[in-house]
Amino acid sequence: MKHEPIQIDIQNLQKSFGKKEILHDITTTFKKGEFVAVIGKSGSGKSTLLRLVASLEEITQGDLLFDGVPAKNSDANVKMMYQDSRLLPWKKVIDNVGLGLTGNWSALAEEALDKVGLLHLKDEWPSTLSGGQKQRVALARALIHEPSLLMLDEPLSALDALTRIEMQNLIELIWQKNNFTALLVTHDVSEAVRLADRIILIEDGSIAFDEPIAVPRPRKLTNPLLIELEEKILNRLMNGREIATLNEKQLAVSPLNLVVNP
Amino acid sequence: MKKMTFDFRPWAIPFILIIVWEVVVQMEIVSPALFPSPITIITTGWNLTINGDLTTHIGVSLGRALTGMLIGGAIGFALGVLNGLSKNCYHYLDTTIQMIRNIPHLALIPLVIVWMGIGEDAKIFLVVLGVLFPIYVNTFHGIRNVDPNLVEMGRMYNLKGWQLFRHVLLPGALPSIFVGLRYALGVMWLTLIIAETIPTQAGLGYLATNAREFMQTDIIILSIVIYALLGKLADVIAQFGENRALKWNASYNK
Numbered sequence: 079m080k081h082e083p084i085q086i087d088i089q090n091l092q093k094s095f096g097k098k099e100i101l102h103d104i105t106t107t108f109k110k111g112e113f114v115a116v117i118g119k120s121g122s123g124k125s126t127l128l129r130l131v132a133s134l135e136e137i138t139q140g141d142l143l144f145d146g147v148p149a150k151n152s153d154a155n156v157k158m159m160y161q162d163s164r165l166l167p168w169k170k171v172i173d174n175v176g177l178g179l180t181g182n183w184s185a186l187a188e189e190a191l192d193k194v195g196l197l198h199l200k201d202e203w204p205s206t207l208s209g210g211q212k213q214r215v216a217l218a219r220a221l222i223h224e225p226s227l228l229m230l231d232e233p234l235s236a237l238d239a240l241t242r243i244e245m246q247n248l249i250e251l252i253w254q255k256n257n258f259t260a261l262l263v264t265h266d267v268s269e270a271v272r273l274a275d276r277i278i279l280i281e282d283g284s285i286a287f288d289e290p291i292a293v294p295r296p297r298k299l300t301n302p303l304l305i306e307l308e309e310k311i312l313n314r315l316m317n318g319r320e321i322a323t324l325n326e327k328q329l330a331v332s333p334l335n336l337v338v339n340p
Numbered sequence: 341m342k343k344m345t346f347d348f349r350p351w352a353i354p355f356i357l358i359i360v361w362e363v364v365v366q367m368e369i370v371s372p373a374l375f376p377s378p379i380t381i382i383t384t385g386w387n388l389t390i391n392g393d394l395t396t397h398i399g400v401s402l403g404r405a406l407t408g409m410l411i412g413g414a415i416g417f418a419l420g421v422l423n424g425l426s427k428n429c430y431h432y433l434d435t436t437i438q439m440i441r442n443i444p445h446l447a448l449i450p451l452v453i454v455w456m457g458i459g460e461d462a463k464i465f466l467v468v469l470g471v472l473f474p475i476y477v478n479t480f481h482g483i484r485n486v487d488p489n490l491v492e493m494g495r496m497y498n499l500k501g502w503q504l505f506r507h508v509l510l511p512g513a514l515p516s517i518f519v520g521l522r523y524a525l526g527v528m529w530l531t532l533i534i535a536e537t538i539p540t541q542a543g544l545g546y547l548a549t550n551a552r553e554f555m556q557t558d559i560i561i562l563s564i565v566i567y568a569l570l571g572k573l574a575d576v577i578a579q580f581g582e583n584r585a586l587k588w589n590a591s592y593n594k
């Protein structure tokens with residue numbers, strides 16, 4: 079299986095559901111191995127963008143290229159992680175991880191589970207796991223396929239704050255160790271700032287801003303550069319309107335947990 | 341050592357009723373010819389077992405029931421899967437199936453006798469007709485109601501065709517299919533009991549009908565009791581299978 083991160087070129091992409099236009103004039107490039115975070119209000123079309131890239135939805139107009147080849151004709155290995163982990167409740171944890179594999183995969187699955195720290199739960203039913211554990215299993219299930227592009231659609235938004243930070247560290251670690259381009263949808267700005275090389279904001283159906291984050295890793299959430307960036311992005315999100323009050327009341331209390339759409 | 345907590349309470353009333361029945365018959369308050377005592381029935385059952393009659397008749401009845409169940413179940417399952425997976429098949433077939441389903445299958449007995457005579461075919465056909473629809477409806481709904489998100493996920497993990505069916509669609513539909521199966525088992529016995537009143541040379545129905553002509557009430561009651569026991573047994577087996585196959589479901593629904 080080919081296992082290299084891929085470059086994604088999106089050119090003049092437009093997507094409508096019936097008469098309703100969701101996305102338009104999307105043109106951007108995700109570089110090989112880049113970690114891109116997509117933020118935006120609920121219903122702004124973030125999931126739709128991911129689903130288009132994953133070929134789960136049909137592009138209405140425009141082009142999508144993986145390493146220069148139209149995505150349709152590419153055999154690039156693309157995997158997605160969802161907010162609901164989508165484990166099969168009728169399969170034990172290990173069998174969920176091995177889903178879709180042929181041949182003798184159990185050693186591989188155990189290795190993948192070990193990477194996410196859940197080897198000891200391999201014979202459990204998914205229903206007995208906590209939300210964070212389920213997402214770890216889903217992550218292991220994606221990793222075992224050695225994807226060239228891993229997409230994460232709000233994978234942590236259902237988790238409590240502590241588990242979320244733990245998972246962020248794990249995702250960063252795994253992204254650094256395994257070669258893949260990562261596309262993360264989140265509505266938690268601090269999460270985007272913490273993890274991504276670049277943040278894209280989707281607003282009114284197109285890319286409203288595109289901001290690189292040139293802060294070296296490992297990153298500390300208390301890094302003043304990150305806090306400043308987070309504030310700047312929140313500012314932009316609120317179009318400068320209420321940010322002053324937000325600053326005083328909420329930023330001061332908890333700069334880390336401000337979300338675009340609570 | 342599980343038996344230590346055996347709960348006698350559910351069995352207290354049936355036990356007392358049987359004792360009372362025995363006493364009432366012994367004291368000849370009612371005619372023993374019309375109401376044979378439990379001991380008489382047990383003795384009759386024992387004698388019929390010893391001479392092999394009972395096992396033969398039970399075997400014949402079971403054979404009819406299972407043949408009908410297998411054929412009807414297979415057809416119902418296949419149609420349910422087909423219509424569950426293919427919108428096109430659904431549009432062509434479902435209305436027809438629903439129309440046939442609305443005919444009470446036992447109302448067809450006179451017609452079935454005219455068409456097929458009074459042999460085995462007619463009885464098995466009635467059972468087939470009875471069990472087909474509950475299995476069909478529940479298989480169909482089971483397949484249709486599998487979480488589309490899981491199907492999408494399965495496709496992303498390279499599952500297609502038979503693999504997708506085996507790992508995602510069938511297990512997802514299984515709880516509903518078992519509901520259909522257990523319902524169908526009930527229909528199966530009911531249909532068989534009535535179908536076996538069509539003149540025949542063997543089977544529990546024959547045993548009962550034949551006994552009626554000779555006023556052998558003990559044998560009549562014995563066959564009724566056996567029908568009941570077999571019905572219960574079938575349900576217990578189905579429940580056992582269900583618990584094994586749906587182990588995940590028990591904890592999932594908690």
Ligand SMILES: Nc1ncnc2c1ncn2[C@@H]1O[C@H](COP(=O)(O)OP(=O)(O)O)[C@@H](O)[C@H]1O
Nearest residue numbers: 095096100118119120121122123124125126127
């Ligand atoms: N399959 C679909 N059919 C019709 N409308 C859809 C479909 N999927 C998403 N939409 C609409 O597209 C818009 C964007 O949805 P989505 O991409 O899920 O937003 P986000 O992930 O940013 O919250 C929403 O208004 C949603 O109702």
Ligand SMILES: [Mg+2]
Nearest residue numbers: 124125126231
């Ligand atoms: Mg979304």
